[in-house]
Amino acid sequence: MKHFGFLVLSLFSSAAVAAAPEFQPFLEQHCMDCHDGEVKKGGLDLSSLPTDGKDAAALKKWVRVFDRVAAGEMPPPKKKQQPSADAVQDFMASLGADLSTKYNARKGTVLRRLNRNEYQNTINDLLGVSVNVTDALPEDGRAQGFDNIGEALSISGIQMLRYMEAAELALNAAFSLETRPEKKTQSATLESDRNKENLGKQWLKRDDGAIVVFNDGGYPSTVIPNLRSKAAGMYKVRVTGYGYQIEEPVVFALLTGSFNFRNADTRTRSFHELPVGKAGTVEITLHMPQNHGIWISAQGLNGPDGHSAVKDGPDKYPGEGMALQSVELEGPFITEWPPRAQTLLLGDAKLKELPPEKPWMKGKYNYKPTYTAECADPVATSRKTLPSFLAAAFRRPVSAAEAEPYFKLFDAEWSESHDYLIAIRTAAIGALCSPDFLYLKEPDGKLNDAQLATRLGYFLTRSAPDAELLAAHVSQPEVMRAQTERLLKSDRLERFIADFTDGWLNLREIEFTTPDKQLYPEYDSLLLDSMLRETRGFIAELVRSNLSVSNLIQSDFAMLNSRLARHYGIAGVSGLEMRKVKIPDGSHRGGVLTQASVLKVSANGTNTSPVVRGIFVMDRLLGMEPPPPPPGVPGVEPDIRGATTLRELLDKHRNMESCNGCHRVIDPPGFALESYDVIGGWRDRFRSIDKGEQVNLKVDGRRVRYRLGPPVDAAGELSTGAKFAGMEEFQKILLSDQDRVARCIAEKILTFATGRAMGFADRGEIDKIVTQSKARGHGMRDLILAVVQSGIFRSK
Known part of the structure; x- marks a missing residue:
């Protein structure tokens, strides 16, 4: 609570409270001279706000006023006539009781539908x-x-x-x-009647029978001919080949789907690699619907134009390629017959x-x-x-x-x-x-065993409870703990990790924008895939190993593969499988705020915004909801040419009195992240399209076209007065208030688990969860166990 204890309170310069009759004397004496129908300081008119609790926006203002009075910020300290301590206590007790009643009345009225997942x-x-x-x-x-x-x-x-x-x-x-269906093994190569014309032109056939392709396989198509799943089920796909004229293993994407030339109705997409020089076999197990085919798409190859012949023939082409010998499809592997529905x-x-x-x-x-x-x-x-x-x-x-x-x-x-x-x-x-x-269907009040089992099942497996869970008396705390531990060890936990993380950290929007290819030529689909797997794997590691939520702020490890390690500038990581890697000193990594996925979803395709990222940090990690901008105030548009930094534009923006109150709180966390670009790479200078210093660098054999603009300034000062020079110092400030982060995560988990937003009436129970969590070091697994034992989880 050292620096962020009351950070949220400074956001609400226009907070309001609907006047309930019992509060009227306090409001008349200490508030109405600034917040009545005539003055409306900060846009607040206490006299006209609803008082019946039906208006959600008004309820939020009640809560904001409660918090500001509790912090001693309202009435303003500069005001001569201050209320007595007893008057403040009576006001808060009365307002708090009224807010709890209103929130309790609202929270149990919604019937929750299954979402599409x-x-x-x-x-x-x-x-x-x-x-x-x-x-x-x-x-x-x-x-x-x-x-x-x-x-x-x-x-x-x-x-x-x-x-x-x-x-x-x-x-x-x-x-x-x-x-x-009978399990069969099928084998095929790229060589078929329809592909004969590609041999000796775009493709090279070697003496070992391998066919070498030099681009991504879009044209000529590297969909494997005559290889399809005969029935729906689990299959093993074995790809045999090697990297040709390449220094590192060649990466390919395995796609399955109903293919029509290059277009693919894909159901799966995964990345794998073949060794250099000598043949190796990669085996992938996956589910395939009936009649789906296989496409092997090489990654990072920028060979000759697929629509024209290779000059002097492919045997003379000096570039990198993928030598594909065969693809084998074995299956279907049926573990249950007949299907459960039959x-x-x-x-x-x-x-x-x-x-x-x-x-x-x-x-x-x-x-x-x-x-x-x-x-x-x-x-x-x-x-x-x-x-x-x-x-x-x-x-x-x-x-x-x-x-x-x-x-x-x-x-x-x-x-x-x-x-x-x-x-x-x-x-x-x-x-x-x-x-x-x-x-x-959950009735108001305490849930019975079947209802609790259903809630727990959808929370941790994202599906209906299994037979064991349905039969368990989970209303008993020790049984609830045992069943929760069982589900946390289940393979289906991956569903929870993906759905919870995608919502909490907004990872579902990771493909909403595509980074500008001119500014970020190093961005590719493998990096995108690795970004998602890093963050999901990181959260899974916190849960499985019961690591402290402090790792969300700063950790000494990351979940990396070779592609992501190269992006982060971390040496010694090979292979595409994610694994736990100790972060070397000086890498500028550690914690979710330094992960490429989070940095990408909090930016657009061309530039970063301290405002957007500041709001992201406050909402997703600190549990602070900033108010919307005042009506009629234009947003700050970045200069994509790179002539002026967004920080310079924001400095002018904050000179407006209506903007300064919120921006001095929102912007600093965003400034701390300015050293990370749109795709999560570290930067000392901004990239620009047509302004700045030329760069002598090649990516995948092609010279980059972006220029280097002004230097990055990641320093800032919080509204509490705490200063930082960059991300590492900002992380130390956050670490001084781990309870706030733990509380935020507890609220996010409770919201996801119960299907409703947490309200004022839930504060006391959440305080107990955080206190219990703190005694155990704020372990992520312990936090989940405390959540499912809480009264909030056990009732509607």
């Missing part, structure tokens, strides 16, 4: 399939940075239609095979493939068979299968009365189609689009 995870886990349905669903609304907050998850007729389509897609995948819904019925309308289509790579289900007594079978399916889908026991609408839905469809599969699928789609499936 949760819907996909749940439906795949329930049916035993692996189908991408998120692309078919509308993007979810967000609040507090997360897309699983009840108040932001509305639903419309169009969205319900999309849910029906997604459910049908998943069910069709579960009923797409009548017999267990076990739940078919009962005694048996799938039977229907003959195609055009017999010649059978056997074609894009042929999709259709099925019926033969059943001796369809109605009786539906009465046996539907109740168990509904119980699994609704995550609780289902009564006969609750099952009756789905029986009627089956009967109506059966009477029309006389096809058990069509009828049972229709009933199942109805269930998968019902409120009992789409919503987490």
Whole structure:
């Protein structure tokens, strides 16, 4: 609390409070002379604000005034007539009680819907399939940075239609095979009839049979011919080859999808490398939908133009290449047969493939068979299968009365189609689009075992609770701890890490802007992939090893691979696998604020803004919400030519009285990050397009075109008076107030876990969590364990 203890309070120069009758004497005596309908100092009119608690903005102002009075900032110390300590205490007690009542009334009114990630995870886990349905669903609304907050998850007729389509897609995948698919091994090379013309022109065929490509494989295409998944499932892909005329291992991207020339409907994308000089084999295990192909795309090769012949032939070309010998596809590996959906819904019925309308289509790579289900007594079978399916889908026991609408839905469809599969699928789609499936139905007050299990399951696995969790009495603290520990060790924890981190640190926006290729020629898709994996791997390491949240501010390790280590200027890291690396002295790295992913999402494609980054630090790491800019005040536009730094423009901006109060708090954290560019690289000078010093540097064999502009100034002074010369000193200031960071992370975790924003009424419980966490060194795992034992998590 040394420097940031009351930093948030200085932001709210225009804070306000709605006058409740019991507060009126205090307000009349100490506040109204500056904040009535005539004066409105700071834009605040106390006399006209709502007092019923229905206005969220007004409630925020109540909280801000509470905080400012608590800090002794209001009434202003310079004011002659000051309230007595007893008067202040009475005012705060009365206001605090009223705020708690209003926030408690608001927090339990929202019914939370599954977001599209949760819907996909749940439906795949329930049916035993692996189908991408998120692309078919509308993007979810967000609040507090997360897309699983009840108040932001509305639903419309169009969205319900999309849910029906997604459910049908998943069910069709579960009923797409009548017999267990046979595991086979297929092998192919780039050499095929359609690729013959490329040999000796763009491609080089060597004596060992390898075909060398010199560019990214977009044209001529390096989609592997005649190699496709015969059925959906897990596959092993083995790529054999080596780097040709290259000093370091050659990197390739493995993409799978439905390919149409260069365009790819990709379902996976991962990066791998082949050794230099001699052949090596890389094995990748991944899920592939039926009829998906494989594309091996070399990375970082800038060979001759693919649309023209190589001068003197490819055997004379001196540049770098990738020699590809073969690609092998083995699978599918089926761990559960029949799929869970067939076990739940078919009962005694048996799938039977229907003959195609055009017999010649059978056997074609894009042929999709259709099925019926033969059943001796369809109605009786539906009465046996539907109740168990509904119980699994609704995550609780289902009564006969609750099952009756789905029986009627089956009967109506059966009477029309006389096809058990069509009828049972229709009933199942109805269930998968019902409120009992789409919503987490939590009553006000304490949650029971089943409701707590569901909340814990969606919190840490991003899906419905498994059988063990549903059967556990998690209302008992020791059982809750044991189940939480079990889930924290599960493979599905990766879902939690990705969803929580993407919302908390806004990593889902990492591709929202593309860095200017002229300014940042070193940026590539491998660096982007490595950025995301670093931050997610870093947070996962904090959780698994129970490391202190202080590592978020400054750590002595990073999760790196060779690509990211090169970007950071850290030597001695080889290979593309992420691993824990000790940070050498003087590297300017350590903590999330120095990670390229965070630095990229807090910038745009051409330049950085201390304002944007300052707000990011305050909101995401310190739990401080700055107010919006005053209406009618223009923002500060950077000079992309590099003639004037944004810092110089902000200095002029802060001369405006209406801007200075907030910017003197917001800007300094952003100044501390000025030594990091748009893609998270370290810089001493800004880059510019047409102003400044020319640079004698090549990236991937090409001379850079950017110029070096003015020097970077990363010094600043906080509103508390604490000064720093750069990021390292700023980190030390943050480390002096670890409790604030721990509190912020606790609030973010609670928000994500409960699907609602934390309010004034939650402060006391959060204080207990932070106190408990501090006694254990603010370990990240301990913080999660404290959250799930809290009254906030255990009730709505």
